Amino acid sequence: MNTEKNKNLYYLDDLSNYEVANEDKDVRGWNVKDNDGRIIGKVDNLLVNKATERVVYLDVEVDKSIIDANHKPYSQSAKDGIHEILNEDGDNHLIIPIGLAQLNLDSELVFINEINHQTFAETKRVKKGSPIYRDYEIIILDSYNRDKQAQEYEKDNAFYDRKEFKRKT
Template sequence: MEKKDRNLYRLDELSDYKIASNYSDIRGWKIVDAENHTIGKVDNLWVNKDMQRVVYVDVNLDKKLIEDSLNEVHDVIANDSGKEFVYKDGDSHIIIPIGAVTINKDTKIVMANKIGYDTFRKTSRYDRQHNFDRNYERKVLNSYYPDDESRFLSDSEDDSFYNRREFDNY
């Protein structure tokens, strides 16, 4: 994301932002899929600063899920020898819309509703050292909601993109 066009920030980048007292700080909590398979740990929360709300959960993927993905081909790039590789080192994070998870305060587990392990295994990842753009957001949403793909095709770069059920607050 370009600085001038940036609308999303990691919560830990915003020193003047805190989790409201009636919400749980889920950073560090385990996240599981709809069938209770481990996906990873919540690393951070992505905040739309203009809207002053969380829109994504940033997940550092579990090593097993990454290993299970090694034979999958995502965003294939050919290297100089003509062989293909899937991800660069560091591509171990995904985003999940906040409205797609349920938070269990008692067990300190976040559950991704209706999104299965295979979907997470195939979802495009990014390197936490680099921010992502709206195209990445669309690609991820299309992988989670393939039957609704046309809903995410809008060229809109404004905050209206987040006015959909997938981004309802937790």
């Protein structure tokens, strides 16, 4: 059940007592490029796990080229004949685990070297500001890790100990 009690993530813009740490770069407003150097969107916000007190996702407003590709969202469960995951009108944001991002400070760009444009176009999107729950996080990780075997995901905050959430230095 998706309730406030089950909520793991909060948008940084909504947390008045939180800010980007001095040693980190605030990437909101920066363009995001895929592994082919194509712009896939712009960082609109950051998603924070309050229990671990760290940013775990970039909230990206996707480029029109992602929406225009009009791909159906990828799902591990689609292999079993279940096709309930859809992108609806107005779904123009997606989340990217912070550990997949590499920053170019000089050009103020975020590079996602492990994912291509088509994968982003096939990833389930959400409306701006929508609550993000674990079921959506799992859909995202499955979409980005689709070449790997089905994975088991931790149900508690150990979920954010995965390599996808380890910031690159």
